[in-house]
Amino acid sequence: METKKLVAQMLQGNNRALARLISLLENRESQIAIMKEVSPHTGKAYTLGITGPPGVGKSTLISRLVSHIRKQGLTVGVLCVDPTSPFSGGSLLGDRIRMDEISQDPGVFIRSLATRHNLGGLSPTAREAIKLLDAAGKDIIIVETVGVGQVQWDIKKVADSVLVVLIPGLGDNIQIMKAGIMEIADIFVLNMADREGADDMLNELKLSFRPLNSTWQPPVIPTVSIFNEGICDLYAAVVAHRTFMEEEGLLQQNRRERDLYYLVEMVKTALEDEVERLLVEKEEFRKIGEQVKNTTMDPYTGADKMVKMILSGS
Ligand SMILES: Nc1nc2c(ncn2[C@@H]2O[C@H](COP(=O)(O)OP(=O)(O)OP(=O)(O)O)[C@@H](O)[C@H]2O)c(=O)[nH]1
Numbered sequence: 001m002e003t004k005k006l007v008a009q010m011l012q013g014n015n016r017a018l019a020r021l022i023s024l025l026e027n028r029e030s031q032i033a034i035m036k037e038v039s040p041h042t043g044k045a046y047t048l049g050i051t052g053p054p055g056v057g058k059s060t061l062i063s064r065l066v067s068h069i070r071k072q073g074l075t076v077g078v079l080c081v082d083p084t085s086p087f088s089g090g091s092l093l094g095d096r097i098r099m100d101e102i103s104q105d106p107g108v109f110i111r112s113l114a115t116r117h118n119l120g121g122l123s124p125t126a127r128e129a130i131k132l133l134d135a136a137g138k139d140i141i142i143v144e145t146v147g148v149g150q151v152q153w154d155i156k157k158v159a160d161s162v163l164v165v166l167i168p169g170l171g172d173n174i175q176i177m178k179a180g181i182m183e184i185a186d187i188f189v190l191n192m193a194d195r196e197g198a199d200d201m202l203n204e205l206k207l208s209f210r211p212l213n214s215t216w217q218p219p220v221i222p223t224v225s226i227f228n229e230g231i232c233d234l235y236a237a238v239v240a241h242r243t244f245m246e247e248e249g250l251l252q253q254n255r256r257e258r259d260l261y262y263l264v265e266m267v268k269t270a271l272e273d274e275v276e277r278l279l280v281e282k283e284e285f286r287k288i289g290e291q292v293k294n295t296t297m298d299p300y301t302g303a304d305k306m307v308k309m310i311l312s313g314s
């Protein structure tokens with residue numbers, strides 16, 4: 001009952017209700033209840049994923065970008081994912097300070113989400129939080145992740161455009177990065193362009209990355225976030241990418257593919273939970289577990305039996 005009321009308030013644009021609902025996502029039962037209510041109201045927001053190695057200026061860049069987007073009369077939601085990552089230890093406080101100037105604006109909603117995965121990966125509630133911001137009427141949603149490990153791939157599964165932030169001096173690593181972080185970029189941002197080596201890095205980036213199967217050539221935009229330079233160009237590149245995606249029909253296609261992916265993920269999670277429950281609560285399942293444990297049954301036979309029992313509803 002409480003969630004229904006909160007959802008109604010959130011749909012009216014109440015940021016306090018939105019914050020409360022994001023907290024409630026941590027509990028799976030309330031998460032499902034909330035998401036069922038909220039889903040029909042989603043699909044309007046445009047999501048930007050901003051990723052890159054630790055400390056390249058992502059948060060500073062985001063605060064500048066948010067101010068720029070606000071000047072266009074659009075509202076913004078920002079999610080900083082993975083602030084507790086060992087790679088960016090302590091950045092939560094730093095992010096708060098950097099985002100301070102924009103956080104007083106009621107048209108901006110900022111929230112940090114801690115990840116529960118040790119190996120990286122988007123926090124399981126990140127996708128749902130994005131949908132809540134969407135339903136709450138934020139026009140643009142920005143998700144900051146540290147581009148290490150699994151997160152770099154996960155961001156592609158939630159964002160309409162992915163911005164990869166790099167800095168001068170990473171040149172030697174381009175070949176290595178090509179296999180990972182680079183492949184997900186729709187737009188490259190060369191931040192800290194005030195630093196030595198910026199021109200070389202810019203040229204190297206421009207030469208290194210040609211589109212594979214797409215007609216979209218990821219642009220490389222130099223920025224100096226601390227001095228608010230290059231932000232207009234960067235936003236123009238975002239708008240260009242969005243227009244390209246819409247005109248090619250790719251925006252809707254990608255969103256549908258992502259929904260399908262998450263449908264399968266959700267079913268998998270639900271089944272996993274169910275198996276854990278059955279192994280504890282149901283005598284027949286417990287027995288199979290015991291037999292596999294004391295090697296009187298091999299795990300293949302055990303799994304086969306359990307799947308058949310689940311599918312037949314016994
Ligand atoms: N010289 C220079 N410094 C910058 C620039 N942009 C950001 N910085 C500084 O770089 C440091 C890191 O900035 P953040 O915005 O916290 O970087 P981040 O990528 O969000 O860091 P994590 O979230 O910890 O990965 C801060 O001290 C910024 O002031 C820039 O364009 N030029």
Ligand SMILES: [Mg+2]
Pocket residue numbers: 058059060091095144
């Ligand atoms: Mg940051």
